[in-house]
Amino acid sequence: MSRNKAAVDEGTAARSIVNDDGLRQFLGYHMKRAYSVLKSDLTKSLEPLGLRITTYSSLILIVDNPGIRQSELARNLDIERPNMVVILDELEQRGWVNRERVESDRRSYALFATLSGRQVCEKAITIDRAHEARLFQGLKDAQIKTLIAVLNNVERQVGE
Amino acid sequence: MSRNKAAVDEGTAARSIVNDDGLRQFLGYHMKRAYSVLKSDLTKSLEPLGLRITTYSSLILIVDNPGIRQSELARNLDIERPNMVVILDELEQRGWVNRERVESDRRSYALFATLSGRQVCEKAITIDRAHEARLFQGLKDAQIKTLIAVLNNVERQVGE
């Protein structure tokens, strides 16, 4: 009886500390949590520019690769083509990107950033750098390098 | 004119290699890509057990914290309470978790894993370990430790 009562107390007591060692043993759990806060912080930081993470990363690739095709862009960002269309509609509507018919392959559009597209991209990059400086402050360069190496390694493991 | 032509060629040529240095400078981009492949790989690995990542992580916390309340669970996993209800409905329907009324606070349910709940959880953990061993193979312990430290640091930076 007292055994039972003790067990119930132990089992049902509200606790402020929850044992999540079982989850913390997995890197995936740490990655999910870290990426989750990073994502929402970056989303908030970019919002004043009218950019979301997907439009922002698309814009960077277009600025850095003038004339890139929609399908190439989609492939590189792991975005399905139908979803890419919507993203580019948005970028084009804002006047940041132009679709131009390709003479040599009239199925494709070549993508170019406009002047204001390049300008907003620069602003976004500045914001993103500040955002990451904040989130990764206090870390040594060696730690950052290790992080990138590990993440790239993960990406590679599944490609095979 | 030839300048123009050259520029067009350069601009519109289909390319196999896309310059993503602009994106690769950001840790967030690496994290997104790495977590994306990790997530889809783990989802596939757990699917035969009838678990999704959310149900799986909820189950672990219930197994490790017998009697935990729904709201505590939701808070710890950053899941909104209404969404937690659906997850627990699923776990309960499968016979892996029981909701039990708490005598001392009849608003709450205390959550307990059943025997088969604990068994499927063990299987899932084994699968998850194999999945992570695969994804993080070839990495030194020191690198893993650094990764965890960095990720925890990110989590902490935004809490403030």
Next chain:
DNA sequence: GCATATTAGTTATGTCTTATAACAATTATC
């Protein structure tokens, strides 16, 4: 002790992201 506020779980619903199917136009392949 009682009115008011708060909390737990729930339902219904909305939004945002990502995936799938089908189509026209164009190009590649055999």
Next chain:
DNA sequence: GATAATTGTTATAAGACATAACTAATATGC
């Protein structure tokens, strides 16, 4: 030259995640 494959597109569906409002129970302030 017939057939297949590719590009961009539309429409639609599936998913995860968020919000509002409600009931039942408990906590708080006077």
